[in-house]
Amino acid sequence: MTDMPDTTLTSDPSYHEPSAGESDDAVGYYVPGDPIIDAKAPDGPIDERWSTRKFEARLVNPANRRKLSIIIVGTGLAGASAAATLGEAGYVVKSFCYQDSPRRAHSIAAQGGINAAKNYKEDGDSVHRLFYDTVKGGDYRSRESNVYRLAEVSTNIIDQCVAQGVPFAREYGGLLDNRSFGGVQVSRTFYARGQTGQQLLIGAYQALERQVHAGTVTTYTRHEMLELIVVDGKARGIIARDMVTGAIETHLADVVVLASGGYGNVFYLSTNAMGSNVTASWRAHRKGAYMANPCYTQIHPTCIPVSGAHQSKLTLMSESLRNDGRIWVPKKKEDCAKDPRDIPEADRDYYLERIYPSFGNLVPRDIASRAAKYQCDDGRGVGPEVEGVRRGVYLDFADAIARLGREAVEEKYGNLFDMYARITGEDPYVVPMRIYPAVHYVMGGLWVDYDLQSTIPGLFVTGEANFSDHGANRLGASALMQGLADGYFVLPHTIRDYLADGPFETVAEDHPAVVEARTAVEKRIEHFLTVNGTRSVDSYHRELGNIMWEYCGMERTEDGLRKAIDLIRTLRDDFHRNVKVLGSADSLNQSLEKAGRVADFLELGELMCIDALNRRESCGGHFRAESQTEDGEALRHDDLYAYVAAWEYAGDPDSDAMGAPVLHKEDLVYTAIEMKQRSYK
Amino acid sequence: MKVTLKIWRQPDAASDGAMHTYEVDDVSEDMSFLEMLDVLNEQLNARDEEPIAFDSDCREGICGMCGLMINGEPHGPEVTTTCQLHMRSFKDGDEIVIEPWRADAFPVVKDLCVDRGAFDRIIQQGGYISVNTGAAPEAHSIQVPKEAADRAFDVATCIGCGACVAACPNGSASLFMGAKITHLGELPQGQAERDTRVVSMVAQHDHEGFGGCTNIGECTAACPKEIPLDVISQLNKDLRTALQHGH
Ligand SMILES: Cc1cc2nc3c(=O)[nH]c(=O)nc-3n(C[C@H](O)[C@H](O)[C@H](O)COP(=O)(O)OP(=O)(O)OC[C@H]3O[C@@H](n4cnc5c(N)ncnc54)[C@H](O)[C@@H]3O)c2cc1C
Numbered sequence: 063m064t065d066m067p068d069t070t071l072t073s074d075p076s077y078h079e080p081s082a083g084e085s086d087d088a089v090g091y092y093v094p095g096d097p098i099i100d101a102k103a104p105d106g107p108i109d110e111r112w113s114t115r116k117f118e119a120r121l122v123n124p125a126n127r128r129k130l131s132i133i134i135v136g137t138g139l140a141g142a143s144a145a146a147t148l149g150e151a152g153y154v155v156k157s158f159c160y161q162d163s164p165r166r167a168h169s170i171a172a173q174g175g176i177n178a179a180k181n182y183k184e185d186g187d188s189v190h191r192l193f194y195d196t197v198k199g200g201d202y203r204s205r206e207s208n209v210y211r212l213a214e215v216s217t218n219i220i221d222q223c224v225a226q227g228v229p230f231a232r233e234y235g236g237l238l239d240n241r242s243f244g245g246v247q248v249s250r251t252f253y254a255r256g257q258t259g260q261q262l263l264i265g266a267y268q269a270l271e272r273q274v275h276a277g278t279v280t281t282y283t284r285h286e287m288l289e290l291i292v293v294d295g296k297a298r299g300i301i302a303r304d305m306v307t308g309a310i311e312t313h314l315a316d317v318v319v320l321a322s323g324g325y326g327n328v329f330y331l332s333t334n335a336m337g338s339n340v341t342a343s344w345r346a347h348r349k350g351a352y353m354a355n356p357c358y359t360q361i362h363p364t365c366i367p368v369s370g371a372h373q374s375k376l377t378l379m380s381e382s383l384r385n386d387g388r389i390w391v392p393k394k395k396e397d398c399a400k401d402p403r404d405i406p407e408a409d410r411d412y413y414l415e416r417i418y419p420s421f422g423n424l425v426p427r428d429i430a431s432r433a434a435k436y437q438c439d440d441g442r443g444v445g446p447e448v449e450g451v452r453r454g455v456y457l458d459f460a461d462a463i464a465r466l467g468r469e470a471v472e473e474k475y476g477n478l479f480d481m482y483a484r485i486t487g488e489d490p491y492v493v494p495m496r497i498y499p500a501v502h503y504v505m506g507g508l509w510v511d512y513d514l515q516s517t518i519p520g521l522f523v524t525g526e527a528n529f530s531d532h533g534a535n536r537l538g539a540s541a542l543m544q545g546l547a548d549g550y551f552v553l554p555h556t557i558r559d560y561l562a563d564g565p566f567e568t569v570a571e572d573h574p575a576v577v578e579a580r581t582a583v584e585k586r587i588e589h590f591l592t593v594n595g596t597r598s599v600d601s602y603h604r605e606l607g608n609i610m611w612e613y614c615g616m617e618r619t620e621d622g623l624r625k626a627i628d629l630i631r632t633l634r635d636d637f638h639r640n641v642k643v644l645g646s647a648d649s650l651n652q653s654l655e656k657a658g659r660v661a662d663f664l665e666l667g668e669l670m671c672i673d674a675l676n677r678r679e680s681c682g683g684h685f686r687a688e689s690q691t692e693d694g695e696a697l698r699h700d701d702l703y704a705y706v707a708a709w710e711y712a713g714d715p716d717s718d719a720m721g722a723p724v725l726h727k728e729d730l731v732y733t734a735i736e737m738k739q740r741s742y743k
Numbered sequence: 744m745k746v747t748l749k750i751w752r753q754p755d756a757a758s759d760g761a762m763h764t765y766e767v768d769d770v771s772e773d774m775s776f777l778e779m780l781d782v783l784n785e786q787l788n789a790r791d792e793e794p795i796a797f798d799s800d801c802r803e804g805i806c807g808m809c810g811l812m813i814n815g816e817p818h819g820p821e822v823t824t825t826c827q828l829h830m831r832s833f834k835d836g837d838e839i840v841i842e843p844w845r846a847d848a849f850p851v852v853k854d855l856c857v858d859r860g861a862f863d864r865i866i867q868q869g870g871y872i873s874v875n876t877g878a879a880p881e882a883h884s885i886q887v888p889k890e891a892a893d894r895a896f897d898v899a900t901c902i903g904c905g906a907c908v909a910a911c912p913n914g915s916a917s918l919f920m921g922a923k924i925t926h927l928g929e930l931p932q933g934q935a936e937r938d939t940r941v942v943s944m945v946a947q948h949d950h951e952g953f954g955g956c957t958n959i960g961e962c963t964a965a966c967p968k969e970i971p972l973d974v975i976s977q978l979n980k981d982l983r984t985a986l987q988h989g990h
């Protein structure tokens with residue numbers, strides 16, 4: 063073990079005495095800060111705010127654009143679309159991703175579809191209804207101006223993608239097909255079989271590569287951003303590691319965009335890609351960008367259950383399956399080990415249809431997930447026993463196959479069924495699928511204003527990495543919409559207002575702030591390689607994931623969260639003293655990459671628990687056991703918690719250890735919609 | 744079950760590589776192939792041997808990041824990606840040879856990781872429809888017959904993994920390229936650039952050091968997305984047409 067020049071080691075952050083007015087569960091874990099008064103959305107009627115902002119955002123003369131440079135970290139829907147669009151506009155763009163090609167960003171894995179208020183089905187959809195559904199789905203914890211804008215630009219996205227050649231599903235007449243998805247009652251979801259994310263990303267990737275050819279965008283693949291460069295209070299570049307040669311590179315620019323995706327992998331097992339991480343966001347957070355609502359996590363009800371300790375990730379079965387599949391468990395515990403086909407209809411409990419007769423199997427994700435957990439906790443789960451409990455429920459297509467025919471089911475869901483069969487060795491056309499909830503998406507992320515700018519001037523954040531549009535819960539098919547809305551249609555307008563202040567002073571590579579950022583990265587890498595402990599990075603990651611899943615997962619309690627914070631601190635401590643990372647800094651070293659990511663997850667996990675502890679209410683994906691109705695449904699407290707919790711990092715400047723974070727509240731004010739308790743009964 | 748692995752190890756592009764033998768016990772049939780390698784890597788780490796570098800990301804068969812030569816077959820014995828291959832396809836006592844993709848245009852980066860940047864450079868030469876953001880007409884102004892839309896979709900499912908190249912005795916990327924040419928060529932939106940696209944992409948393909956297609960068909964057999972061989976006929980046809988048009 064070595065001295066830790068730059069670690070994050072602390073079991074004992076500087077607690078403060080609670081002041082009057084602080085009465086929540088997290089007292090002592092944080093410091094109250096000033097409220098956020100202005101998120102910079104224009105005033106006026108909600109349907110005019112975006113036009114107003116676009117008009118007021120200053121323009122940049124085309125001749126000046128090629129003198130202005132933009133770094134974009136991430137090539138998913140949010141990053142690739144932005145890079146392509148800003149390249150087309152004539153800016154100098156540098157685009158980064160950790161995979162070996164921009165086309166492999168995690169957006170590629172999205173299955174179900176993308177929403178847009180086209181109202182092609184004449185079923186009563188409209189921009190206002192998509193806005194309404196999204197705010198309601200987010201349980202009134204999102205910023206209404208942002209959501210309205212999202213609904214407004216949603217229609218442009220479909221036009222853009224079709225023009226690019228995205229092969230959406232079509233009807234026989236040659237027009238686009240839609241389906242209803244994830245708890246809404248209109249058909250507004252556009253899809254490309256079960257591979258919508260892939261097709262949308264390929265579209266954005268091709269647009270990006272077109273700009274590479276045009277010379278406006280340069281791509282840096284197998285490059286990982288490890289630090290943000292902040293000069294005179296403004297984001298001016300990043301430090302990245304070339305993951306093949308190990309070279310630590312300085313990249314400077316006039317503005318930095320993070321489109322680095324979500325941090326669901328803090329739970330170790332999730333539906334995210336293996337490399338999905340929080341490092342880009344967390345490094346920015348440590349440099350002053352607030353992290354908003356980090357505890358808002360979406361747990362997706364339809365994933366393939368864990369099969370054993372070797373499990374490295376979880377696989378999502380698209381939620382569109384809930385349109386035709388029926389979810390049930392045996393009524394009797396003694397039936398749980400039986401072949402489901404031998405359990406008569408009368409002995410099956412279609413519990414979602416029973417409890418939520420009007421929405422049935424299409425209740426929102428959080429409700430479906432918790433309901434599954436309760437059935438399994440109650441001893442009525444199915445599938446193999448893992449650690450003494452059967453964690454699975456049936457998703458049965460027998461009725462759908464009888465009604466529509468096998469061919470129709472195959473046409474709709476064929477690739478998902480194949481994937482299921484491949485992973486489990488069971489044929490879902492014959493035996494009901496088994497599913498169980500898994501971490502899927504994070505609504506929390508870096509705080510941004512209406513312009514998608516973080517609290518660090520010149521640092522913009524798009525896609526899943528920001529917190530802005532989904533409140534406490536995201537509707538199905540809305541993340542793809544948000545990523546592309548941000549990248550194609552929002553950021554290009556708002557970023558120009560910032561760039562209109564250019565040209566900016568050149569930053570020298572030997573500027574003290576640049577040197578400091580670079581040195582910090584080098585020291586951290588050296589630290590990981592010299593601890594020389596006994597435990598692998600993965601073993602820490604898995605343990606952290608267990609803590610998060612147990613205490614900061616589907617159901618959260620005051621005691622559990624306090625316990626989790628202690629456990630995480632101890633684990634983090636141990637990690638920095640006892641992790642074992644072999645290999646060298648100057649070549650491809652996957653253990654080293656993982657060590658950096660897990661170190662940041664170990665800090666993020668604590669903040670998520672503090673955020674969850676602070677919010678003693680149940681809203682969207684955040685369910686506090688202390689806040690429920692008599693019949694066990696989530697209970698919001700709009701009087702106390704109708705705010706965005708934006709956390710400021712407050713590390714100990716001497717040791718670089720985490721301190722008690724500062725909480726800034728942004729009140730949520732709704733003018734165009736009335737706050738209601740959700741009810742899906 | 745227990746398996747014996749013979750794995751290619753190579754410190755970096757400049758160094759020579761060699762096969763190394765490892766044994767893994769307690770392999771469960773529910774493990775994916777890559778989870779089995781994760782288990783091996785944990786064991787190597789525990790005994791102070793550097794873990795084996797291999798690529799993967801989504802582990803869902805869609806990102807195209809994974810890709811290993813398993814017993815001489817790209818992605819192994821099943822028609823799927825390496826990450827979706829499960830150990831139930833093997834049996835106790837099996838010896839499994841694992842190598843990186845072998846192709847001149849895909850240099851080895853380390854151990855089992857290769858550089859597939861050539862694919863991106865082929866796409867840069869016209870593997871797109873030129874439409875700036877905001878310039879698109881209303882989506883329903885473009886009608887696409889369902890048949891064409893379905894065919895475009897089927898071939899657009901290519902994940903860019905490179906198995907077709909690894910399978911081909913000539914190291915040709917014709918299947919990959921044909922898939923893109925067919926995807927965009929099936930759609931009305933893709934017509935304007937149809938000629939220039941195929942000419943530029945083929946030129947880049949040859950420039951990268953991929954070999955020519957001699958219709959062997961190993962590519963299709965290895966393709967996890969079952970991209971059909973006729974996309975190569977389409978590619979050749981489009982190329983001929985373009986040349987006739989004087990491109
Ligand atoms: C299995 C699955 C299915 C889904 N299905 C749907 C669906 O049907 N509909 C829907 O709307 N949403 C769906 N989602 C959610 C949606 O896919 C994501 O929220 C969205 O794609 C995120 O896009 P993004 O561009 O923000 O980030 P990502 O696509 O995750 O891209 C992140 C990018 O950042 C890069 N990056 C990250 N960290 C660094 C770093 N430190 N240095 C350099 N580069 C970095 C990565 O290389 C990558 O290019 C699904 C998600 C999953 C996991």
Ligand code: SF4
Nearest residue numbers: 901902904905907966
């Ligand atoms: S054509 Fe098939 S084998 Fe070749 S890159 Fe595409 S998916 Fe992989």
Ligand code: FES
Nearest residue numbers: 800802807809826
């Ligand atoms: S890891 Fe993504 S396809 Fe295998």
